[in-house]
Amino acid sequence: MTSFKNVAFGWMICVFSLLYFALPAYAEDAVSKETARLKLVQDNIKQQRLLLEQQIKKESNIETQFQAAELKVAELALNLAQTERQISATQTKIRNLDKEQSELLKQKKLQQKVLGELIKTAYLSGKHDYTKLLLNQDDPAQLERLITYYRKINDARVAQLDEIQAVFTRLTEVEEQLIAQKEQLAISKADQLNDKKQLLSSQMERKAALNKLRSNIKTDKQKLEQLQLDQERLTNAIARAKRNAERDPENLIGLYNLKRKLKWPTRGRLVRKFGQRRSGALRWKGVVIDGNLGNRVNVIADGIVLYADWLKGFGWVAVVDHGKGYMSLYGHNQALLKQAGDYVEQNEPIALVGQSGGQQSAGLYFEIRYKGETVNPARWCR
Missing domain, CATH: 2.70.70.10 (Glucose Permease (Domain IIA))
Incomplete structure (x- = not known):
């Protein structure tokens, strides 16, 4: 009965793992789609900015310079948004792997206990001469029951050993994935720092372009006319x-x-x-x-x-x-x-x-x- 319970427990763990880790996979897919969408928007902005920069080379236009500066800010802001999304996704993966590792360590402890009981049972069983025991049986029906009993015990032991091996294998995989994800997080954070520096520099360029633009609007009347044109x-x-x-x-x-x-x-x-x-x-x-x-x-x-x-x-x-x-x-x-x-x-x-x-x-x-x-x-x- 103890062996049967352990097998059932193993199956419950497998089902739980499948359900639990299906959700992060779905979330990861959603993040990938959103990242692809941001990349598309970013590519469109980059194309517009390059066209404006070509126009600026041909003719010095303050408004065009300002628009190009704002396009650059937007492009870099999207860069930063993508990087921060990647950081968030990586941190989620790390949290999920940490949870799985914790669960696997509990299973490992339990399975080590089960393994100890298996070794003990195998040792005690080894003291009996089962061949002699079977040959001395007078009742064929009892002999058949005994053979079925030992077969079930053996099958349960094999199943338990498979579960133990699966836990140890998955634990190794999780540890390797955690190392890889933490390395990825460090890279993404370095990218984030670089993105922030570039964005700050771009915002300064935008501010300089804005000051030039504002210097052209000198009176309240001009300002009102500008606002009305903007609304139109x-x-x-x-x-x-x-x-x-x-x-x-x-x-x-x-x-x-x-x-x-x-x-x-x-x-x-x-x-x-x-x-x-x-x-x-x-x-x-x-x-x-x-x-x-x-x-x-x-x-x-x-x-x-x-x-x-x-x-x-x-x-x-x-x-x-x-x-x-x-x-x-x-x-x-x-x-x-x-x-x-x-x-x-x-x-x-x-x-x-x-x-x-x-x-x-x-x-x-x-x-x-x-x-x-x-x-x-x-x-x-x-």
Whole structure:
């Protein structure tokens, strides 16, 4: 009976291991897909930046220089995001391997005890002359039962030895994987440090380009005209994107039933509120949420990315169509994590908090629109 319990215990451990380690494999696959998506976005940005740099060589244009600087910041920010994602994935693998190692060490201890009992039983059994015992049996039925009994004992012992070998083999594999993952973590952290240095240098270049750009706007009138032009560009960009949209969001439910139920897209306080005076007669059509550079910007509800590009005055902008005439807009990002046409789910990261589009400090510009008109986001978010 003891042998049977040990075999059953071994099978339970095998099933538990299969279920437990299937989840990290699934998570690893999701990380790989997201990394590939970021790489695609990053490649597009790099291509745009190279084209702008070629344009700068031909003609000295302050606005083009500023845009190129912001493209470079976005490219490096995505580099850093990828590196940090790899670090997170590696740390998860290490945690899972540590857990498995701990479980295997417990099994090893138990199996060593079982092995000791097997050796003891084999030693004691060796003192009996089973051949003589079998030859002296007068009852054939009892002889058959005895043979079956010893066969089962032998099978149980073989199964136990196989389990012991499997535990020791897997323990060696886990130890080797832990060493490899820790080496990978050290490499990724070195890459992270390098990415941060490059990003800091790029941000300084962007700041210098921004100062040149701002020096050209000398009066409040010029500033107001610039803001009005920026708003017009945004409206036109959204209209074009809507016309060119490849996917029909008919299956999306809109935002009407989600009033006061949605989370703000990023952490921070509202430094500019909807309807607040901005410049002259111009008022804020959305809100500005202050935040830390590089923090996640999450989509407020399910939708399809309608627009994702750099736009003068708003920097890196993403617009999401939620269906039924509702849209949400996320501007001044450091970098975008999605492309036009991507389906996004509620609270999924779509961008990183930034200061693109000519902002001095990090923050998110956020709008909600219904049938093309801006509405107060505070009616939906809390």
